[in-house]
Amino acid sequence: MRDEETGSWWQQVSGEAILGPLKGKRLKSVFHDELTFATWKREKPQGRVLKPDEGVAGSGQYAKANWEERMANVPVATSQVLDQSLKPRTLVVGITVNGAAKAYPFDAVLKQSPIMDDLGGTPIFVVVGDDKRSVRAFERTVDGRKLEFFLKPGSSQLVLADAETGSEWDFTGKAISGPLSGQQLKKVAVLNDYWFDWKAYNPKTIVYDLGGR
Amino acid sequence: MTTSNSSFPGRKLAWLVLLVITAAILAIVLAPVWIIQPFSPQTQRGLEWSFAMKRWSPILTLIAAAAALMLVVWLWRNSRGWWRKALLVIVFLPVLPATWLARQNHFEWMFNPLPNPAYAMVNEAGFVDDSDIVLAIEFKGEAAAYPVRQMAYHHVVEDVVGGTPIVATY
Numbered sequence: 001m002r003d004e005e006t007g008s009w010w011q012q013v014s015g016e017a018i019l020g021p022l023k024g025k026r027l028k029s030v031f032h033d034e035l036t037f038a039t040w041k042r043e044k045p046q047g048r049v050l051k052p053d054e055g056v057a058g059s060g061q062y063a064k065a066n067w068e069e070r071m072a073n074v075p076v077a078t079s080q081v082l083d084q085s086l087k088p089r090t091l092v093v094g095i096t097v098n099g100a101a102k103a104y105p106f107d108a109v110l111k112q113s114p115i116m117d118d119l120g121g122t123p124i125f126v127v128v129g130d131d132k133r134s135v136r137a138f139e140r141t142v143d144g145r146k147l148e149f150f151l152k153p154g155s156s157q158l159v160l161a162d163a164e165t166g167s168e169w170d171f172t173g174k175a176i177s178g179p180l181s182g183q184q185l186k187k188v189a190v191l192n193d194y195w196f197d198w199k200a201y202n203p204k205t206i207v208y209d210l211g212g213r
Numbered sequence: 214m215t216t217s218n219s220s221f222p223g224r225k226l227a228w229l230v231l232l233v234i235t236a237a238i239l240a241i242v243l244a245p246v247w248i249i250q251p252f253s254p255q256t257q258r259g260l261e262w263s264f265a266m267k268r269w270s271p272i273l274t275l276i277a278a279a280a281a282l283m284l285v286v287w288l289w290r291n292s293r294g295w296w297r298k299a300l301l302v303i304v305f306l307p308v309l310p311a312t313w314l315a316r317q318n319h320f321e322w323m324f325n326p327l328p329n330p331a332y333a334m335v336n337e338a339g340f341v342d343d344s345d346i347v348l349a350i351e352f353k354g355e356a357a358a359y360p361v362r363q364m365a366y367h368h369v370v371e372d373v374v375g376g377t378p379i380v381a382t383y
């Protein structure tokens with residue numbers, strides 16, 4: 001990105017100015033979610049959505065609905081030596097906690113959600129929504145107590161329960177019933193990324209091991 | 214004949230300078246294009262060079278183009294033979310588009326920002342499918358979503374959410 005005022009060049013992933021008068025400055029990162037529209041609008045019925053530009057939409061220049069499938073075959077550009085176990089365009093959920101980076105292959109998240117883990121010394125978990133697309137991560141320590149979450153079967157929308165108190169939690173990380181009702185889990189930022197790209201910006205990343213489960 | 218002979222070394226030098234200037238203009242304009250190719254990794258050093266060249270090339274190409282034009286005019290007056298004049302034109306021709314290109318950012322031709330972004334409430338947002346992915350933020354109770362299909366085209370959208378100016382990028 002380039003800013004009009006100083007002409008500095010900014011790296012999109014990090015928000016850092018890499019060239020120009022503002023070199024070394026970093027934009028403050030804003031917590032964001034990457035969700036399906038269905039999930040977002042259920043949570044935020046009063047929200048507002050960016051409208052398409054009529055000229056661009058009219059001439060059919062916006063990406064088609066299946067554009068991500070077609071991207072799977074686009075060649076990659078990287079100077080990193082990639083782990084042989086993952087293809088460059090494997091979709092991963094990238095998480096950084098206290099400087100420790102970890103990539104969770106999206107397929108593993110789909111299979112094992114919710115995934116209990118510890119990253120950078122912090123107990124966290126990764127969970128996919130009932131749309132099987134939206135991924136979120138949370139810290140799983142509440143009032144100094146480490147919790148273990150599992151999916152509550154038989155509910156129409158995603159409901160999690162913790163093994164320690166039996167409280168029930170929704171996809172926003174809020175306890176909706178039980179002893180911890182009203183508590184909000186701390187959100188952890190996730191980045192849906194291609195493996196080669198995540199590795200380029202996080203060279204020391206570890207990869208979540210699917211294991212034998 | 215005597216005048217023509219005495220100006221010959223000067224002419225040779227003028228030709229040499231003209232060729233060097235033309236080559237320099239083309240180099241400073243085309244090098245960043247070559248260094249920053251899409252779908253190929255870049256190095257910090259390559260980017261630094263490109264950035265410096267993009268920064269200085271508008272003024273440098275203008276000065277160089279003016280100098281080249283003066284040399285061409287002078288050589289034109291002192292050259293006989295249509296082929297010499299034709300050669301002058303051929304050497305000078307690339308200078309003009311290169312000087313123009315120095316004022317352009319060809320990377321930004323590919324990407325069209327959204328200068329006046331407009332928003333719809335959820336119940337009016339028929340243009341987004343339920344399965345489409347959105348980037349979502351919330352500030353002070355104000356929630357905004359940026360559909361990825363639009364973001365993949367515009368790449369950069371500026372907004373103010375809950376009083377905080379933000380830039381959404383993809």
